[in-house]
Amino acid sequence: GAVVSQHPSWVICKSGTSVKIECRSLDFQATTMFWYRQFPKQSLMLMATSNEGSKATYEQGVEKDKFLINHASLTLSTLTVTSAHPEDSSFYICSARKGFPSYEQYFGPGTRLTVT
Amino acid sequence: AQTVTQSQPEMSVQEAETVTLSCTYDTSENNYYLFWYKQPPSRQMILVIRQEAYKQQNATENRFSVNFQKAAKSFSLKISDSQLGDTAMYFCAFMKHGWGTGGTSYGKLTFGQGTILTVHP
Numbered sequence: 001g002a003v004v005s006q007h008p009s010w011v012i013c014k015s016g017t018s019v020k021i022e023c024r025s026l027d028f029q030a031t032t033m034f035w036y037r038q039f040p041k042q043s044l045m046l047m048a049t050s051n052e053g054s055k056a057t058y059e060q061g062v063e064k065d066k067f068l069i070n071h072a073s074l075t076l077s078t079l080t081v082t083s084a085h086p087e088d089s090s091f092y093i094c095s096a097r098k099g100f101p102s103y104e105q106y107f108g109p110g111t112r113l114t115v116t
Numbered sequence: 117a118q119t120v121t122q123s124q125p126e127m128s129v130q131e132a133e134t135v136t137l138s139c140t141y142d143t144s145e146n147n148y149y150l151f152w153y154k155q156p157p158s159r160q161m162i163l164v165i166r167q168e169a170y171k172q173q174n175a176t177e178n179r180f181s182v183n184f185q186k187a188a189k190s191f192s193l194k195i196s197d198s199q200l201g202d203t204a205m206y207f208c209a210f211m212k213h214g215w216g217t218g219g220t221s222y223g224k225l226t227f228g229q230g231t232i233l234t235v236h237p
Contacts, residue, residue: 095161110159
């Protein structure tokens with residue numbers, strides 16, 4: 001199978017601090033990873049597309065300086081929420097896409113961020 | 117841009133019965149993929165079924181089948197013999213066909229609003 005992990009699964013941080021979330025593809029190389037945000041009982045909203053070795057592409061309305069994405073290797077992408085505020089509290093999900101010609105995305109279990 | 121619409125915020129069904137979840141989409145693309153994902157209370161996204169737009173035959177996976185109407189841009193999910201473990205939020209999703217990186221839209225999933233399905237014993 002294709003397994004994607006996220007760490008941590010739940011994090012609580014104080015307002016004004018930064019928090020990093022890791023997304024790893026455990027048994028395959030992922031040239032592309034995606035980061036989503038989800039509020040309770042709502043749909044997934046794509047935040048950015050992360051490609052290994054290049055800058056992330058952010059969706060309209062997503063602050064790139066606030067949500068820093070780094071895809072340093074074919075198995076790891078990180079999302080750093082900088083200067084977090086309570087409104088950043090949400091569920092963050094990553095997905096990873098295998099290399100050509102696969103089109104499937106494999107989702108991580110998600111990270112619950114609570115900013116106090 | 118693509119849009120995906122799920123008009124049923126919540127649905128319920130009795131165990132062992134059949135339920136159909138609706139999904140419509142709008143796109144100018146001719147080649148694309150459609151998916152149904154399940155998100156149980158654990159919030160892990162699970163792929164239920166997928167359909168390639170160029171295939172006329174409706175996809176089936178055990179108790180799950182779709183009714184894909186390309187001209188009408190409709191993609192409904194039928195769950196037969198519903199089980200308690202089917203209780204989850206279901207998302208319909210669209211993905212443009214093809215391969216690309218960087219700033220392209222390839223591989224990006226566009227999700228519908230979701231339908232919360234509750235299976236009652």
